[in-house]
Amino acid sequence: MASDPRPVLPPLREVIAAYGLQASKALGQNFLLDEQLLDRIAAIPGPLKDQPAFEVGPGPGGLTRAILRAGARLVAVERDDRCLPALAELSDSFPGQLRIISGDAMQVDAQAEAGTGAHIIANLPYNVGTALLVGWLSAPWEPLPWWSSLTLMFQMEVAERIVAKPGGDHYGRLAVLSQWRSEARIAMKVHRSAFTPPPKVMSAVVHxxxxxxxxxxxxxxxxxxxxxxxxxxxxxxxxxxxxxxGALDALGQIGIDSQRRAETVSVEEFVALARLMSERS
Known part of the structure; x- marks a missing residue:
């Protein structure tokens, strides 16, 4: 039997202890340490061998390891300088596969750094996760965006808002933005106990x-x-x-009852309204 060519890495808990990487509440950090779970998350986008990938907030590098083990060419953006030595060590273990950018993901041009066709995979910091998602969903579509897929960890409430269907309390602007030109699903639910430190809420990976x-x-x-x-x-x-x-006129033309409430209007109906109004603008 052939031996596994992938590098043998120290347990994540040892890395955290060696570099003093206690999670920062101010940076919205909650670390995942279960390597089997991390490998499952990295498998969600499909085969990553030689594929470009982009990660936000790798922290001590748990998910980073899993993405690299899957064979991706990864660009990772980390604003916490404490984590950079641990990530540099990881880069040495996977020669030519990992490039680390020290900076704020909100200020980084992900397309320029990762390249067209990249898979974005991240356990997003809670305090900027939704803003980053909206930015990626608002990218030019010509006829597709620059990224190939998004595999992102959110608080369960945010995940439910992304995939929500009309008629429920979770359905709103984020659902429409996510679904009008994308397919969104909850790929995995993650219990709060899987994180260090455990957050107060459950989480989910949205694909x-x-x-x-x-x-x-x-x-x-x-x-x-x-x-x-x-x-x-x-x-x-x-x-x-x-x-x-022009919105009320458009409602009448399309045949949407103006006595309905927003939460009952489907993504397709909002798109039809926007199309009619776009034609008139």
């Missing part, structure tokens, strides 16, 4: 794959519509959308 952008729809129109509609989600559309020029 998002892009699909061709609907023709004739401007993102800014969709954002204006959903901002107004869900900004007053308990009110009827005739009230919540009256501040958006």
């Amino acid at each position: 998002i794959t892009p699909k061709p952008s609907p023709k004739g729809v401007e993102l800014k129109q969709l954002e204006r519509l959903t901002a107004a509609a869900f900004g007053q989600r308990r009110k009827m559309l005739r009230q919540s959308l009256k501040s958006v020029p």
Whole structure:
């Protein structure tokens, strides 16, 4: 039997102890140490051998290890300087596979750094996770975005908002933005006890794959519509959308009852509204 060519690495707990990497609450850090669980997360996007990948907030490098073991060419962005020596050691163990950027992911041009076609895989810091997701979902679609897939860890409540269907309390602007030109699903639920330190809430890994952008729809129109509609989600559309020029006329043309509330309007109906308004703008 052939031996495993992958490097033998010290347990993550030893790395954390050696470099004094207690999780920082200010940076929204919660570390995952279960290597089998981490390998399962890295497997969600599919085969990563020789594929470009991008990770935000690798911390001590738990998920980073799993992505590298899967064979990806990884760019990782870390703003916590304490973690950089541990990550550099990991880079030495996987020659040519890992490039580390010291900086804030909110300020980094992920496409320029990771390259078109990259799989974004991350246990996102809780305090910037949603903002990063919205940025990636708002990228130009021509007819697809620069990234191939998103495999992201969120608090369970955020994960439910991303995949929500019409009619429930979780359904809102984030669901529409996530689903109008992507497929979003909860790929794995992760118990709070899997993290160090354990967060107060459950978490989940969301997997998002892009699909061709609907023709004739401007993102800014969709954002204006959903901002107004869900900004007053308990009110009827005739009230919540009256501040958006042309929205009430578009409702009538498409045949959407203006007495409905935003939470009952499907992603497809919001897209149809945005398309009609985009054509008129």
